[in-house]
Amino acid sequence: MDPYQFTKMVGLSTGEKHFIWGGIAQDLRSDGRQRLHYRPISVETGVIPQANGSARVRIGATDVIASIKAELGKPSMHQPGKGKISIFVDCSPTAAPMFEGRGGEELSTELAVALQRCLLGGKSGAGAGIDLSSLIVTEGKICWDLYIDGLVVSSDGNLLDALGAAIKAALSNTGIPKVNVDLGPSPDDQPEVNVSDEEFLQFDTSGVPVIVTLTKVGRHYIVDATSDEESQMSSAVSVSVNRHGHICGLTKRGGAGLDPSVIMDMISVGKHVSEQLITVLDSEISAAEASATD
Amino acid sequence: MMYSDIGRLNCNISYTTFSTSIRGQGSDNKEFSAMLHKALEGSIILESFPKTTVDVFALVLESGGSDLPVIISCASLALADAGIMMYDIVSSVSVTCIGKNLIIDPTSEEEDHQDASFLISCMPSRNEVTQLTLTGEWTTAKVHEAMELCIDACSKLGDIMRSCLKEAASTLQ
Amino acid sequence: MRELQVGLNQTQKVRLQSALRQLEELSSRVSNSSTASVTVADTIPVNLEDGVLKGHGTTEHNGEVVATLCGVVERVNKLVYVRTLRARYKPEIGDIIVGRVIEVAPKRWRLEINFSQDAVLMLSSMNLPDGIQRRRTAVDELNMRSIFEENNVICAEVRGFQHDGSLHLQARSQKYGKLERGQLLTVPPYLVKRRKQHFHYLEQYGVDLILGCNGFIWVGEHIEANEDEMMIDNKSEETGKPDLKFTALEMQEKAFTPFVTRRNICLIANAVRVLSVLGFNLSLEVIIDTVEASSSLNLDIKDMLGAEFCVLTAEREVKRRITLIKKKC
Numbered sequence: 122m123d124p125y126q127f128t129k130m131v132g133l134s135t136g137e138k139h140f141i142w143g144g145i146a147q148d149l150r151s152d153g154r155q156r157l158h159y160r161p162i163s164v165e166t167g168v169i170p171q172a173n174g175s176a177r178v179r180i181g182a183t184d185v186i187a188s189i190k191a192e193l194g195k196p197s198m199h200q201p202g203k204g205k206i207s208i209f210v211d212c213s214p215t216a217a218p219m220f221e222g223r224g225g226e227e228l229s230t231e232l233a234v235a236l237q238r239c240l241l242g243g244k245s246g247a248g249a250g251i252d253l254s255s256l257i258v259t260e261g262k263i264c265w266d267l268y269i270d271g272l273v274v275s276s277d278g279n280l281l282d283a284l285g286a287a288i289k290a291a292l293s294n295t296g297i298p299k300v301n302v303d304l305g306p307s308p309d310d311q312p313e314v315n316v317s318d319e320e321f322l323q324f325d326t327s328g329v330p331v332i333v334t335l336t337k338v339g340r341h342y343i344v345d346a347t348s349d350e351e352s353q354m355s356s357a358v359s360v361s362v363n364r365h366g367h368i369c370g371l372t373k374r375g376g377a378g379l380d381p382s383v384i385m386d387m388i389s390v391g392k393h394v395s396e397q398l399i400t401v402l403d404s405e406i407s408a409a410e411a412s413a414t415d
Numbered sequence: 416m417m418y419s420d421i422g423r424l425n426c427n428i429s430y431t432t433f434s435t436s437i438r439g440q441g442s443d444n445k446e447f448s449a450m451l452h453k454a455l456e457g458s459i460i461l462e463s464f465p466k467t468t469v470d471v472f473a474l475v476l477e478s479g480g481s482d483l484p485v486i487i488s489c490a491s492l493a494l495a496d497a498g499i500m501m502y503d504i505v506s507s508v509s510v511t512c513i514g515k516n517l518i519i520d521p522t523s524e525e526e527d528h529q530d531a532s533f534l535i536s537c538m539p540s541r542n543e544v545t546q547l548t549l550t551g552e553w554t555t556a557k558v559h560e561a562m563e564l565c566i567d568a569c570s571k572l573g574d575i576m577r578s579c580l581k582e583a584a585s586t587l588q
Numbered sequence: 589m590r591e592l593q594v595g596l597n598q599t600q601k602v603r604l605q606s607a608l609r610q611l612e613e614l615s616s617r618v619s620n621s622s623t624a625s626v627t628v629a630d631t632i633p634v635n636l637e638d639g640v641l642k643g644h645g646t647t648e649h650n651g652e653v654v655a656t657l658c659g660v661v662e663r664v665n666k667l668v669y670v671r672t673l674r675a676r677y678k679p680e681i682g683d684i685i686v687g688r689v690i691e692v693a694p695k696r697w698r699l700e701i702n703f704s705q706d707a708v709l710m711l712s713s714m715n716l717p718d719g720i721q722r723r724r725t726a727v728d729e730l731n732m733r734s735i736f737e738e739n740n741v742i743c744a745e746v747r748g749f750q751h752d753g754s755l756h757l758q759a760r761s762q763k764y765g766k767l768e769r770g771q772l773l774t775v776p777p778y779l780v781k782r783r784k785q786h787f788h789y790l791e792q793y794g795v796d797l798i799l800g801c802n803g804f805i806w807v808g809e810h811i812e813a814n815e816d817e818m819m820i821d822n823k824s825e826e827t828g829k830p831d832l833k834f835t836a837l838e839m840q841e842k843a844f845t846p847f848v849t850r851r852n853i854c855l856i857a858n859a860v861r862v863l864s865v866l867g868f869n870l871s872l873e874v875i876i877d878t879v880e881a882s883s884s885l886n887l888d889i890k891d892m893l894g895a896e897f898c899v900l901t902a903e904r905e906v907k908r909r910i911t912l913i914k915k916k917c
Contacts, residue, residue: 132688132739136768140808143844144854151771152861153854153889161894181893199527227449234446243512243531243551356457358547368558371549376456378502378543381566388558408597 133352141353145338150350152181157394159345162286164405166294167413174295174324176409178287180345182277184216187269187287189295193314194266196257204256204264208236209271210284216276217348225273228280231374235281236271239332239361239370240288250329250361250369251292258300263314265297278348281359285332286398290406292329294413296321330363330370331398333391337379342387344394358384360391364399368392422464426452428473428486435478436523447483454487454505454536454546455494463500480522484509487536487546488572495580504580505545506572507536508565512551517561519568533558535565539573542566596895607902614909626655626670634668643669677702677777677802679755683746684786686772686800687757689736695729697736699744701802702777703755709744713758741767741806743798763787769845770796770808771857775864777803781871788872793852793879799870807857809845851889855879858892862901877904 133141144150154160160181169175172188179185196203210232212225220228242249256265269291271284299320303313336346336357343350346357356375363369368388373379379387428444428451451473459469471494473486484507491505511521512531521529531551537544549558596604626632632653634640642648645657646668655661659672679685679701687699687707699707711724711732736742742765747758759765780799788797789810798806845853859878863870878901882892891897 132690134688134737134740134766134768136766136808137741137771139843140769140771140845144850146844147847147850149847149850149854149889151854151857152893153858155890158890160890230445231449234449238548238550241550243529244527363552366555368549368553368555369551371547373544373547374453376453376545378457378538378541378545380542381537381544381562384544384547385559385562389555392555 133349137349138353141350142339145341145343145350150343152347154345156341156343157390159398159401160347162401162405164286164290164402164409165413166290166406166409172291173297174291174293176287176290176294176406177274178283178290180279180283180286181347182275183279183283184273184275185280185283185287186272186274187284187291188272189288189291190268190270191295191297192266192268193258193263193300193316196261196264200253201261202257203253204267206241206251206253206256206267206269208233208240208269208288210236210273211270212273212276216273220273220276232271232273232280232284235359235372236269236284236288236332238372239281239285239330239359242369250363252325252328255325256297258314259302259304263300263302276348278351279334279345282332282334282345282398285330285361286402289326289329289331289402290409292324293326293406294410295324297324298322328363330361331395331402332359332361333395333398334359335387335391337375337377337387342390358387358391360388360395362392362395362399366392366396418466420465422459422461422466423468424452424456424459424461424471425468426455426471426473426490428475430475430478434475447486450483450546450548451487451490454507455490457543457545458491458501458503458505458538459494460500460502469494469499478523480524480526481509481520483507484520484534484536488576492576492580496583503538503540503543504573504576505536506539506569506576507534507546508568508572509534510561510565512553512557512561517557517564519564533561533565535562535569537566537569539570596899600895600899604899604902607899607906610906611902611909614906614913617913625658625660627658628655630655632661632668632670639666641667643667645670645672673778674776676704679703679707679746679802680782681746681748683782683801684743684798685746685757685802686741686743686767686798686804686806687802688772688804689738689740689742692732692736692738695724697732699742699757701755701800702774702804703802705753705755707746707755707757708750709742709757709759713747713756713760714744714764715760715762736766741772741804743767743800743806746801767798767806767808769811770806770853773805773807773857773860773864775803775805775860775870776867777801779803779864779867779870780805781869783871785872790852790856790876793856794849795852795856797856797872797875799872805860805870807853807860809849809853854889855882855892858882858889862892862898866898866902866905868901868905874905874908877908 148155163179165177167175168177168186169188173191175188177186210229212220212229214221240250258264269288273280299317299322301315333344334357335342335344336351336354338353354375355377356373356379359372360368361370426448428447430444432439471490473490475482487505487507494501495504510533511518511525511529513528518525531553534548535544536546632655634653642653645655646653647656653668655670657670657672659670662669662671685701687701689697690700691698695711697709699709701707744757744759744764747756750756780801780803782801786799790797794810796808796810856879859875860870863878881904887897
C-alpha cells in the first residue's frame with residue numbers, strides 16, 4: 122500500500138483541485154509562489170541538549186526535528202575501517218490525524234529508506250554525504266555509531282526535503298567527543314576507552330547533500346509542494362545533490378510512469394534548484410549557529 | 416478495510432532461509448516490497464477492478480544479485496499471466512558502478528563492492544519509467560549513460576518477456 | 589505570542605517585540621478592569637450579596653466563584669462567564685459559516701465547521717436549484733449529490749440547535765451554496781468578529797471574500813449570484829476533474845481562473861495568512877489595508893509571508909489603533 126495515499130485523503134472539492142491545477146499551470150500557486158520557489162525556511166540548531174547535535178527546520182507549516190546521537194560501538198566485520206550510521210524517522214500523531222496509531226509507520230519507513238538512499242551513498246560507502254571512515258576510533262575495534270532520528274512535528278507537505286535539511290543542520294551542530302584509547306598489551310585485551318567531555322570534534326558537513334523533491338502535477342512540476350498540492354501529484358522525483366553538483370541519490374514515488382527525457386529534465390532542474398537551496402540553508406545554518414552560541 | 420473505488424495492489428517479498436550464502440540473511444524485504452509495489456502500480460489499470468485487492472507474493476529461492484529487478488520483471492509476467500488489466504508489462508534492470516565502470520545485471524559479489532547503483536523499471540512499449548532509484552555519487556553525464564544503457568536493456572528484456580507470454584498462450588490454445 | 593513560522597533576524601525581532609508591547613499597552617488602556625483574564629482555578633472576584641449567575645466556564649468552590657477555563661471574564665448584569673480565546677467555534681443563531689461536506693446522509697448533509705460536532709444541513713432547509721418552493725420528493729433525495737458532494741466547500745447560515753443538541757444550518761438564499769474556484773483558509777475562529785456583512789465582493793479585485801464566523805475563510809473568483817449559477821457549476825465540474833488525458837488538459841487550461849484574478853486571490857489570501865499568524869482580527873478594512881500596503885511596497889506575493897512584511901504589518905496595526913483611539917478622544 123502506498124503510504125502517500127493517506128495524503129490523498131485530504132479532502133478537496135473539485136473546485137479547489139481545479140484551482141490548484143490552474144495555479145500550477147499559470148505559474149502562480151495558491152500562496153503566491155512560482156513553481157520553483159520554496160516557502161520561507163527557518164533553521165534552529167541545538168534544540169535538544171541531550172543529543173550530540175540537533176536541529177529544527179521549518180518550511181512553511183512543515184516542522185521537523187532531527188537529532189543525532191553518537192555511541193561507541195564495534196565496526197562491522199565487512200568494513201573494519203568504517204563507522205556506522207542508521208537513520209530513523211518518526212511521524213508524530215500531532216502532525217496529522219492520519220499518523221495516529223499505526224498510520225504513520227509506513228510513511229516513516231518510506232522516509233527513512235529514502236533518506237538512507239540519499240545520504241549514505243553506495244554499499245561501499247562511496248559518494249556518502251558523511252565520511253564513514255571519520256567515525257572510526259580504532260580500526261576493527263571501536264567506532265562511533267551515529268543514530269540519526271528525524272521527527273515530523275507538523276506536516277504540510279515536502280517532508281523529505283525538510284528532513285534532509287534538518288539532518289544537514291543537525292550534523293553541522295554535532296560535536297563528537299574526543300576519545301583516548303589505551304590498547305592493552307595483547308591484541309585480545311579489551312581496550313580502555315576514555316571519552317573526553319570537554320574536547321569535541323566538529324564534523325565536516327561540506328559533503329552532505331540537500332534533497333530537492335520535484336512533484337509533478339498535470340504537465341508541470343513544482344518544488345516544495347504543500348500537502349494540498351501533494352494530494353494532486355501524479356508522481357514525484359526526489360534528487361539529492363551535493364555541493365559539487367553531483368547526484369548522490371534519487372527516488373521516485375507515485376505510480377504514474379514518466380518519460381525518461383522528463384526524468385532527465387527533472388534531474389537538471391533539481392540540480393539547478395539545489396544550488397539555491399544550499400546557499401539558503403548554509404546562511405540559515407550559520408545564522409542559527411551564531412544565535413545559539415549567544 | 417476501507418471502501419475504495421479503485422483496486423488495491425498488495426506486494427510481499429520473502430526470502431527462503433537457504434537463499435543466501437549465510438543462512439537466513441535475506442535482504443530487508445519490507446523495503447523491497449514497497450519498491451515492488453511502486454514499480455508495478457503504475458502499470459496496472461487499478462480502475463478496472465474496484466473494491467478488489469491483487470496480492471503479489473514473491474519468494475526468492477536463490478539470491479544471486481540483482482534480486483529486485485528480477486522480482487519486478489517476474490511479478491509483471493505473473494500479473495499478465497493472471498489476466499490482470501495492464502497498460503504494459505514492466506521490465507526492470509539494475510546497474511552497478513564500480514570505479515568508472517558500469518556493470519549491468521550485477522552479481523552478489525559485484526553488488527557488495529559497488530560504489531553506486533542504479534535501478535530502473537519501465538514500460539518498454541510506452542517508454543515510461545515507473546520506478547527509478549539511484550544511490551552513490553553520480554554526474555549528470557553518467558546518469559545519462561546509465562539511463563540509456565538500462566532503457567535499451569529494458570526494451571530487450573521486454574521483448575523476451577513478450578515472446579515468453581506469447582509462447583505460453585499458444586501452448587494453451 | 590504565537591510562534592511565528594518565519595525566521596526573524598535580530599532587528600526584526602526587536603521591532604516586532606516593541607510593536608506587540610505597544611499593542612498590549614493600547615488594549616489595556618482601552619479596556620476597563622472588568623475584562624480580567626483568568627486561568628483554570630483562579631478565583632473570580634464577585635459581590636456575592638448582589639446575587640450572581642454563574643455562567644459558562646465557572647463553578648463554585650468554598651463559597652467562591654472559580655474559573656474552569658482559561659480566558660477572559662465577561663459580565664452581563666448578574667451573569668458572570670468566561671470567554672475562552674483559543675477554543676473551537678461556538679455557533680450562534682444567524683452566524684454565516686463556511687464548511688466542508690463530509691458526508692451525504694439521508695435527507696441531509698453533514699458538514700465540518702470546526703465546531704465540537706458536525707453540523708447538519710437538511711435538504712429541506714435549502715432552496716432547490718430550480719428555485720421553486722415545494723415538498724422535497726424522493727427524487728430530490730436521490731439527486732442530493734448533484735447539489736453538494738463530499739468535500740465540497742459550502743457557505744450557509746446557522747439555523748439553530750435541535751432538541752437532541754445537534755446543530756442545524758440553512759441555506760435559503762442564492763448567496764449561500766457551493767463555493768468553487770478559489771481557496772479555503774482556516775484561522776482561529778476568535779479572529780473573525782460577528783458583523784453585519786460577511787460576504788464581500790471586492791469589485792476592484794474581482795474577488796469574493798467570505799469571512800465565516802467559524803474561522804473558515806473563502807477567497808475565490810467572483811461569481812454572480814443568479815439563476816445561471818447552477819449551470820456554470822455543472823460545466824466547471826466536468827472540466828474540473830483532474831483527468832490525465834491530454835485533450836482534457838487543454839480543455840481545462842481554458843477554463844482556469846484568469847491570471848489577474850488569481851493574482852488578486854493569492855494577494856488577499858496571503859494578507860489573511862499574515863494577519864492570522866500575528867493574531868489580529870480579520871475585518872475587511874484591515875485585509876484590504878494589508879493588501880494595499882503590499883502593493884505599494886511592490887512586494888512579490890510570496891514575500892508577504894516573509895519576516896519583513898510580518899513586522900511591517902504589526903507596526904501598521906499599532907499606528908492604526910493609535911489613530912482609532914485619537915479619534916475617540
